[in-house]
Amino acid sequence: MSTDVIIVGAGPTGLTLAGELSLAGCRVVIADQLPAPTGQSRGLGFTARTLETFDQRGILPRFGALETSPVGHFGGVQFDYTVLADCHFGARGIPQSQTEAVLEEWATGLGAQVRRSWELVTFAESGSEVRAGFRTPDGEQELAASYLVGCDGGHSAVRRLAGIDFPGTAATRGMYLADVTGCEIESRFLGDRLPNGMVMAAPLGEGVTRIIVCEHGTPATDRARDTSFAEVADAWQRITGESIHHGSASWVSSFTDATRQATEYRRGRILLAGDAAHIHLPAGGQGLSTGVLDAANLGWKLAATVAGWAPANLLDTYHDERHPAGARLLMNTRAQGMIFLGGEEADPLRELLTELLEDDDNKRYLAGLVSGLDIRYDVGPGDHPLLGRRIPPRRLRTADGETDTARLLHSGRGVLLDLADDVGARAIAAPWADRVTVATAREVTTATLGADTALIRPDGYVAWAGHDPKQLEIALQRWFGPPQEVRA
Secondary structure, three states: OEOOEEEEOOOHHHHHHHHHHHHOOOOEEEEEOOOOOOOOOOOOEEOHHHHHHHHOOOOHHHHOOOEEEOEEEEOOEEEEHHHOOOOOOEEEOOOHHHHHHHHHHHHHHOOOEEEEOOEEEEEEEEOOEEEEEEEEOOEEEEEEEOEEEEOOOOOOHHHHHHOOOOOEEOOOOEEEEEEEEOOOOOOEEEEEEEOOEEEEEEEEEOOEEEEEEEEOOOOOOOOOOOOOHHHHHHHHHHHHOOOOOOOEEEEEEEEEOOEEEOOOOEEOOEEEOHHHOEEOOOOOOHHHHHHHHHHHHHHHHHHHHHHOOOOOOOOHHHHHHHHHHHHHHHHHHHHHHHHHHOOHHHHHHHHHHHHHOOOHHHHHHHHHHHHOOOOOOOOOOOOOOOOOOEOOOOEEEEOOEEEEOOHHHOOOOEEEEEOOOOHHHHHHHHHHOOOEEEEEOEEOOOOOOOOOEEEEOOOOEEEEEOOOHHHHHHHHHHHHOOOHHHHO
16 A cells, blocks of 8 residues: 555654645645544633634634633743733633644545554654554555654654654653543632642633642653542642542543653654654643644645655755754743643742733744744745745735635645736736735735735745845745746
8 A cells, every 4th residue: 555645653743744745736645553533622612823824724713712811921921912912821721632623634534544553663764655564453554655654643653763862851740631520629720829839720611620730749651651639639639638529530540740851753654743752741732732833834744745746855944844843842842841730939920920911022032932923934035024924914905805824835835925916026926826826915804914925935934025036036946946937
């Protein structure tokens, strides 16, 4: 059996990548060792940048009515994220199980295949393909593909079999997570730091409360070992003095503060994304979202490579762009862990951070750091403020009616956004018509882009903006390969 891309892991990262690849016409098989989705929801929403990523593919309505919060925190110190334009803390109250269901429906609707109870046991890369061996209910199965992507979590089999190093800091403490019913638990949205540890509690509706329990001195736990609700309830009582033993949990889990990052996100025909590439303390709900952003960055580049039109080194820019983003994620979550989970010795840090967050510039810095809104990729020469940044959400009017910048990206193609009726720019882009859509429009909002013409990559990031026709042609070749007549 053969396909274009094998994805190992059917979590949010793997499913997002499958949708991106399938949208571009790739044949995709997702292999997951579990017989069915767990139904657990470690994540309860996604960041503003991830919301925009789903919106640019037209799948945001599938989540139903979304509640966004203008207020977030850094290390438990609360502040307003709307100091940044077009920003909020993110969508909240979306169980990870729902996110996975939406993404699986999207990906399989585009042709991706999900194979459950398929455990990767070996692979070999030779020439132009990767041959992967799986243990399945029907015996050993082999699948050949052009590329293999590990989206299989912190204990990634793909990363291990590829021999990719995963350096970082080992876990120093164990913590618990549970969804509890059958007892009244006081809400503790930002956590309570008490002499024996820290606890959080947030109502999820229908009598369910999500609790997080971080007891000082709890050793790092082995996630392969089943955690009982009794352990969680015992730790809760030791910290708070309150008993929740008369309740029950629909599921319980454990986690640690281990922080690691793969040295390579790509080795030949093997790639890593999501938790397979980076693990960290789950501070600020960034894990799921960072994996989705990895997938959105990789998807169009890998699809272009499979299709044969990718310029040289396009696939290498995945590591070049996302590895630094992952490193900043690990930096900020470690910092938040020290502030949030430390005992009395961390009080001066918390006091200092509280003072610093009285300044709007510091709020903007931390909001951009946690949300990913500060990401600016190196996309080539130029000094335009939009260059390398995500295209802001703006309402537009075209000859066919009103639209917006997100809707222009629904097809997963590049976009030349022409707001000045620039015949010359449209003529330059014409030879890339099979890869780049030209959209002539005008803005209908008071907040403007600040650019008459912009070349937008399929992942929503601006590859060129301004007036220089030569630089536009260079950007088209750098990100979308040779023009059509040269390819022919």
